[in-house]
Amino acid sequence: MKSTDESLEELGWTDFFSEQVSAEEAEQCHPVRVMAVHRGKIAVTGAGLQHSVTPYIPGALPSDDHPTVGDWLLIDNATLQPTRVLRRLNLFKRRAGDRHKEQMIAANVDTLFIVASCNQDFSVARLERYLVLARDVGVNPVVVLTKTDLTETPDAFAAAARAIEPGLQVETVNGRDPASAACLAAWCGKGKTVALLGSSGVGKSTLVNTLRGSDSIATQAIRASDDTGRHTTTVREMHRLDRGGWLLDTPGMRELQLSDAAAGISEIFDDFLLVAQRCRFSNCSHGSEPGCAVQAAIAEGMLTSERFNRWRQLAAEDSVAAAYLAKRRR
Numbered sequence: 429m430k431s432t433d434e435s436l437e438e439l440g441w442t443d444f445f446s447e448q449v450s451a452e453e454a455e456q457c458h459p460v461r462v463m464a465v466h467r468g469k470i471a472v473t474g475a476g477l478q479h480s481v482t483p484y485i486p487g488a489l490p491s492d493d494h495p496t497v498g499d500w501l502l503i504d505n506a507t508l509q510p511t512r513v514l515r516r517l518n519l520f521k522r523r524a525g526d527r528h529k530e531q532m533i534a535a536n537v538d539t540l541f542i543v544a545s546c547n548q549d550f551s552v553a554r555l556e557r558y559l560v561l562a563r564d565v566g567v568n569p570v571v572v573l574t575k576t577d578l579t580e581t582p583d584a585f586a587a588a589a590r591a592i593e594p595g596l597q598v599e600t601v602n603g604r605d606p607a608s609a610a611c612l613a614a615w616c617g618k619g620k621t622v623a624l625l626g627s628s629g630v631g632k633s634t635l636v637n638t639l640r641g642s643d644s645i646a647t648q649a650i651r652a653s654d655d656t657g658r659h660t661t662t663v664r665e666m667h668r669l670d671r672g673g674w675l676l677d678t679p680g681m682r683e684l685q686l687s688d689a690a691a692g693i694s695e696i697f698d699d700f701l702l703v704a705q706r707c708r709f710s711n712c713s714h715g716s717e718p719g720c721a722v723q724a725a726i727a728e729g730m731l732t733s734e735r736f737n738r739w740r741q742l743a744a745e746d747s748v749a750a751a752y753l754a755k756r757r758r
């Protein structure tokens with residue numbers, strides 16, 4: 429199947445997907461993108477068509493990945509039943525509240541907006557957590573710092589974010605002001621999919637509304653007393669922008685739990701891994717072992733103990749999750 433169809437390209441269809449479809453399949457099926465997932469139904473859009481279809485794929489095992497927002501599916505022309513999920517460019521998952529479970533967040537994302545606000549909610553540890561996820565999944569991250577209108581020092585927040593990783597892209601915006609949010613348009617071109625991740629109340633839905641120039645998503649005033657976000661976004665869905673891109677909002681998250689993200693952790697904390705290679709023992713826990721290069725670097729001021737603690741915390745959390753998953757997959 430060739431990716432010549434203009435309207436499919438607007439949906440994000442590329443050769444990566446078209447090459448997966450055999451000539452035989454192309455005759456019997458048509459590709460559609462999952463726009464929203466509801467209970468028992470998914471909203472899909474293809475070339476000049478929209479359907480609401482069942483998310484169940486004949487013959488799929490319960491352990492198989494089911495369609496999630498952003499996925500490309502093949503739909504049978506006659507029955508309108510999904511026949512299969514096309515291989516994904518990438519997939520965001522997180523550990524759901526129940527630690528045994530993984531929840532799919534979004535598939536086939538070009539750019540991740542990691543949204544945080546310039547107020548007391550701002551946390552480098554939380555940004556690192558989202559960056560680990562972005563690196564692990566292999567998606568280009570952009571840190572978007574909102575609520576610049578509520579602080580005198582937005583540059584200080586931006587500097588703290590930039591210090592996490594050399595070359596990290598950081599934008600500061602007033603999410604309610606279209607002129608201010610316009611700097612984000614660069615990532616939202618035709619056929620591009622941008623997912624927004626961040627804690628509840630940081631202003632994801634507000635950004636989506638501002639970039640779309642509409643006010644169709646419910647946003648809710650957060651409790652002024654503590655800036656704690658309430659859950660305002662309930663359905664995960666793709667929102668179309670006039671210039672052709674797609675924004676994918678995600679429901680309010682209290683805390684992002686990583687699962688199986690060792691590769692991402694290694695990238696964000698590569699400075700620690702580099703130094704750890706010089707530890708005397710290859711299985712050094714960087715505690716009180718003799719000859720620990722990490723502790724030596726901290727003592728010399730080359731590495732900070734704050735970042736060390738965040739690294740150990742993420743690594744410990746991730747290895748517990750990874751062990752769980754390995755057991756379940758066996």
Ligand SMILES: Nc1nc2c(ncn2[C@@H]2O[C@H](COP(=O)(O)OP(=O)(O)OP(=O)(O)O)[C@@H](O)[C@H]2O)c(=O)[nH]1
Pocket residue numbers: 574575576577578601602603604626627628629630631632633634635646647648649650657658659660661678679680681
């Ligand atoms: N002053 C100011 N308020 C903002 C800004 N961005 C968002 N808000 C407000 O912050 C509150 C929460 O914004 P939402 O857009 O609902 O937050 P969210 O991240 O989508 O939250 P969930 O849907 O729960 O994940 C709303 O009252 C917004 O009007 C901003 O840049 N400046």
Ligand SMILES: [Zn+2]
Pocket residue numbers: 704707708712713714715717719720721722723
């Ligand atoms: Zn060590």
